[in-house]
Amino acid sequence: xxxxxxxxxxxxxxxxxxxxxDDERVVASxxxxxxxxxxxxxxxxxxxxxxxxGASAEPLEESGFRRPGLPDRNFRQLQRGKFAIEDEVDxxxxxxxxxxxxxxxxxxxxxxxxxxxxxxxHGKGSRSGxxxxxxxxxxxxxxxxxxxxxxxxTARTQHGGTGAVYVLxx
Numbered sequence: 001x002x003x004x005x006x007x008x009x010x011x012x013x014x015x016x017x018x019x020x021x022d023d024e025r026v027v028a029s030x031x032x033x034x035x036x037x038x039x040x041x042x043x044x045x046x047x048x049x050x051x052x053x054g055a056s057a058e059p060l061e062e063s064g065f066r067r068p069g070l071p072d073r074n075f076r077q078l079q080r081g082k083f084a085i086e087d088e089v090d091x092x093x094x095x096x097x098x099x100x101x102x103x104x105x106x107x108x109x110x111x112x113x114x115x116x117x118x119x120x121x122h123g124k125g126s127r128s129g130x131x132x133x134x135x136x137x138x139x140x141x142x143x144x145x146x147x148x149x150x151x152x153x154t155a156r157t158q159h160g161g162t163g164a165v166y167v168l169x170x
Contacts, residue, residue: 030114033086063165065144066151070168074151078168081156083117085166086110090121091135099135103142110169111148117168119155124163136163143167 066075077083089106091099103120110118120143122135143149148170155164 064153079153086115088119
């Protein structure tokens, strides 16, 4: 139960408050992207491991691609992670066929939603054995084949490093 004093204090604090009229409301032009965690559990574990044992000796296997006509400035911004990541797809643990279908569907939906920059997580291939990362090379090849992709670049360390790519869409 609310005391009389509390009601009076509340009434005094909200005395100048007025209801917003419908014609004063601002309607967003695009739906907001769904929220995503800033760090995945695996990224947190990697940072913890690195702090205890030093940086890994993982080679810098950075990659990038851009279509002719894309300005240098835009490509450099993509490489530096300056575009907002509006959505992502994680292909970890998928077969080649599953990964290709998931990527194709994700890109089609992203283009339909008019997203500009997305992240594709393909993994680093640490469990791939001696042949190295399988999905990484395939994803990069597939991305060059689809016209909707203007460019892609290896993600910054905080966004997955060599286990992910930023993709700039038409």
